[in-house]
Amino acid sequence: MAERTLDCLGEACPIPLVKAQKAMDEMAVGDVLIVNIDHSCAMKNLPDWARSAGHNVEIEEVGEGEWDIIIEKAK
Amino acid sequence: MSENATSSIRRSARAPRETPEQRAKKRRIQLSLGAALIVGVVLLGFYIQSQNPRGAVIWAVGLSFGYVLQRSRFCFTAAMRDPVLTGSTALTKALIMAMALASIAYLAIQMKSIGLLPADLNAENLDDLSTIPGNIRDVGVHTALGGFIFGIGAVVAGGCASGTFMRMGEGFVQQWIAVVFFIIGSVAGMAMLPPMKASGILYQEGAIYLPQLFGGWLPAIAVQFGMLFILYVLADWYGKKKAGEI
Secondary structure, three states, rough: OEEEEEEEOOOOHHHHHHHHHHHHHHOOOOEEEEEOOOOOOHHHHHHHHHHOOOOOOEEEEEOOOOOEEEOOOOO | OOOOOOOOOOOOOOOOOOOOHHHHHHHHHHHHHHHHHHHHHHHHHHHHHHHOOHHHHHHHHHHHHHHHHHHOOOOHHHHHHHEEEEEEEOHHHHHHHHHHHHHHHHHHHHHHHHOHHHHHHHOOOOOOOOHHOOOOOOOOOHHHHHHHHHHHHHHOOOOOOOHHHHHHHHEEEEEEHHHHHHHHHHHHHHHHHHHHHHHOOHHHEEEEEEEEHHOOOHHHHHHHHHHHHHHHHHHHHHHHOOOOOO
């Protein structure tokens, strides 16, 4: 089980999502992707997309206006 | 959106960035700053009211709008972009609902200002469409062109006008840069308007006002809400198809 971190701090709304989608394509089932974000919009669309794609998602607030989106590839 | 105490996803352990004491201290600072800000906002409201008889109302509506926008994570850019990017149409449907609600309110305001009878909608009465409340403007190539350029800018900057303002307040510094160029772009756009109007290709004179076009309120209402309903059904179908439910 691999773990990968994607630094998207300072990236505006669609970029974290696009980067995460590309990273997920390269990962195997069971791998975990951690995306660091600080754009509030990505806190909504990234988990929404990952959930609709069937992955396990958790959001962790690591600081004021800074979040980790933790996605476990499920399929 | 708080942390999950029980995590089902196994991940490598990380040292917490702040001690509980630091968190508690930050929280105290934030609460006192918030209280000071509310007092400041109310005092500013009194000052604005002294300058403009409707100032306080506009101030309150603006602040409420910002609050709702921030809390709901409503985003006009995402409503147009997410169907393409993620296949999610939840925001698109919310936007269509918002347009329907705004249509009802504007319908009432315009009916009050124009009059209810079909005769009130005749050409002499509505000679100058700019007198009707609700920004009825010329429509043509310039509308599509401007919308396209605005769309590129909104996606690159990470937000449209309201979204940029909202995230400026949230402290996302990139939007402070975006807003500077937003202003520069708006000024440039206004400066380009006279040559655009003169070109004859890029700008078409003439606004379309549906009640006038169809010669009555009822057909206009039917077309307006019929179109919004069709868009809503399409968005719903597309969202379900992308999510694999159909």
